[in-house]
Amino acid sequence: MAALQTAALLLLLLLAVASEAAEPPQQERTALQEFLLGTPHERSLGWNSPLAPSACLWFGVTCDAANATVVAVRLPGVGLVGDFPAGTLGKLTSLHTLSLRSNRLFGAVPGDIFSLPNLHSLYLQNNRLSGSIPPELAGLTALRHLALYDNELSGEIPAALDGLAQLRSVRLDGNRLSGSIPSLSGLRRLEVFNVSENQLDGAIPTFLARFPPESFAGNPGLCGEPLNSPCPVSSGKKKGLSGAAIAAIAVGAAAAALLALVLLVLCFCRRRRDAAATGDNSGNKAMSTPTQERGFTPSPVSGEMTDLADLTSSKDLVPSAGETTTRRLVFVGGAGAGGYSFDLEDLLRASAEVLGKGGAGTTYRAVLEDGATVVVKRLKDVVAARREFASALEALGRVEHRNLLPVRAYYFSKDEKLLVADYLPAGSLAAALHGSRGSGQTPMDWDARARAALCAARGMAHLHAAHGLVHGDVKSSNLLLRHGGDPDNAAALSDYSLQHLFAPLPPSARAGGYHAPELVDRRRPTFSSDVYSLGVLFLEMLTGKCPASGTAGVDGGGAALDLPRWVQSVVREEWTAEVFDQELVRLGGGAEEEMVALLQVAMACAGTSPDARPEATEVLKRVEEIGGGRHGRATAEEEGSWGTPTGASP
Structure with missing residues (x-):
């Protein structure tokens, strides 16, 4: 223990020495301190701690590789309260990521934020920001991700948004925005778009009709595709009709009404004739075949x-x-x-x-x-x-x-x-992973698997932390996929918290597969056994192999395989690359570091000792950190460093 403490002190000393050699400009340090002083916060961030003399070591602050400038500020859910102070963070000219989501910031977004030339990710959702989205937004020419949803913003969506050609995701839902939606036809890279639950009206631009109806729901005044609400046909200035035209219209209307009446009478007569022929047999359909x-x-x-x-x-x-x-x-x-x-x-x-x-x-x-x-x-x-x-x-x-x-x-x-x-028509993860072999179905790429892993972790963390419920049956056939472009809504866990309602399973059905080795009665799962199952699910995504099934024909079947122990044996021989699904290797994509990171999380979850396994909220945090959280795009990318406090609500 003494040796570990000595090593820790040496590490802090080395960090302090390194920070003296490279430090962001005093202007940036002052800007950060002014922001914090101008915003009351519920928890100490330790920015003045002697153990963190450099701004690059401050909680939520990230510098470039040379520690020469601040490039990211991530402070989601840390209890910031009050007006968003102007003239502070706008001085961080090298900033590329700003995340202040899930706080209680009031007032308008300071104009100086919209003048940051390198900002590519702005996450201010889940606050109480008000005012309009200013046209100065056009200054964020490098912006890729804009998340302003669940605030109190009003006014129109600025047409200047159409000039931000790098945008991949735009989330403005849950505000009080009004007016029409700009065409946004210049946003050729847009993958996520949502303006639901506002007060928008008019026709949905043709360029945006490719997004799902949920992206526009909650705006009664909107019409057109993809909503099932056709837009009224606009007409020019009406001209007066001649007497002959009026007479012709009247005659035509009378003839149409008479024809409709004749058809109605014929239809009524036919229905009565059919009813008399069939009698009461149709009413007893559910009572038929009594011997089955x-x-x-x-x-x-x-x-x-x-x-x-x-x-x-x-x-x-x-x-x-x-x-x-x-x-x-x-x-x-x-x-x-x-x-x-x-x-x-x-x-x-x-x-x-x-x-x-x-x-x-x-x-x-x-x-x-x-x-x-x-x-x-x-x-x-x-x-x-x-x-x-x-x-x-x-x-x-x-x-x-x-x-x-x-x-x-x-x-x-x-x-x-x-x-x-x-009902989710996209099917289960089990079908997507194991149903594609040799069937012509496109295999799941890494992005799809990583998004599914993140959704599974979020669902479990919410079940545990918000409701105190255990899932009890985590497996790939119970992770259902969704169509659409929203990565935060890519998958959902099903069949949760039902195990205690069933009769005990026979001993032959208790071992192996997704279930933790300490479980004797599968009707009594625990938070820790859930985490074990989640780890096995991650390993299944990474390896493409089916875990052993406790019941024949479930979860894809196949020969019994203790997946965590098999992975351990391969990694122990330093053949880590052999662990990963060959479909992933073939598809490529340069995600090897992210795959290794998820492998480490999976093995921690699937440890044999229940006490050594992380809690679901910690698993969620670690999965969100993989790849800078880019698989969460509009909600999780900002959490890619140390921005989520321990114990935060998932």
Whole structure:
């Protein structure tokens, strides 16, 4: 211990000596101190500590390689309160990254910030900034990432934004912006764009129609693609109509009305004739084939569509007149349970397709009559009583995070337990990783895998820190992918916090795979065992190999493989390059350092000792630091150094 302390002191001494040889200009040091003095903060940043004599050693401050100038200031979530002081950070002329997100900064963004010639990343989201976005924004010619969302900004989106040709991501959602959206046709490199939840109106520019509808939602005045809201056809100055034209229009309208009335009568007569021919048979469809097994019977061929009622003959699923209070679909969660409005009968009438079977039960895709698509999971081996089951599902309904698939509704009876959740058409990570071999499907590149890893870490950290819930079944088939260009919304964990509802698994199903070696009863997972499973998931992304499965046919099957121990054996022989998936090596991309960094995080998570594993929030921080957090683009790139305090909310 004494030797370690001596080494630490020597290291600090060397850093201090080095800092004396190279120090940013006094003007930059003064600018940083003035900013901090002008902004009350809830935690000490230690900028005046004798152990950090150089500004380059200050918390959240990054200098260039020669320690000659400040190039980044990252202070997200450190409790900054008050007006954003002008005439301070704008003096850091070499600054390329500024992140002050998730604080409580008020007022307008100082104009001097928009004169920084080298700034390429500006992250000011989740504050209380007000005022307009000034046209001086045009001065940020090197800007690549602009995140001003979740503030109180007003006014119009400046047309000057169109001149920032280097922009990759623009997030202005959750403000009070008004007026129309500029064309932005000059932003040829734009990958992420979001102006939802504002007060914008007018037509969406054609250049931006390639982004998903979610990028424009919450603006009732917007119209055009990709929203399902056509723009009204504008017309020029109207001219008066002649008497003959008016008469012709009147005659035509009368003829059209008469034709519509005739068609309506014919349609009514035909429907009555069909109803008389069929009798009451259609009303008993869900009660047919009484000799079949109770519950959902999977379609013989996955992908074949049929009515969900045809997949079951269970009388238990059809509520009788006196059982409407207990035999019903129960919706959970806020915000109208995702906007769905259907009951059990609607669900039974839905067209259904078997998506697959897992340890928890069979999963179906159901398309309702109104066009909505949901996932229905028929649970098996549930031992929880109604009250325990309902309490657990109500708790899951309160979980709201973009990287956790929301549970929308449930059904509970003696013989049937169903869960209803959102449907994500992009499929699972397991299918993307292991379904591409030899099938012609494009393999996942490193960016896609890194984004999925970041989303999985964020989802787990939120589940642990915000709700105190354990996932219990982290695996690649339970990490669902999303289409679209938003990297923060690239994937979501599903089937979380359900393990305690099921019967114990046999001993043959307990070992290996994703489950921590210390788990004897998989119904009793822990935060630490979740982290172990997350580490195995990272290793699966990196190696392309399936971990051993506790149940045949789940998680891609394959021969049993203790993935963490195999990786250890390879790395021990200094063959680290042999660990990585050959598809990644073939695709290239120059991400070897990031892959090695994620490998180190994965091995720390998958350690045999539960006490030695990091907490989920620490795992999230380390994953966000990989590659400067660039895989998070609009929300995580700014966290690439030491900008997130320990214990911060994920």
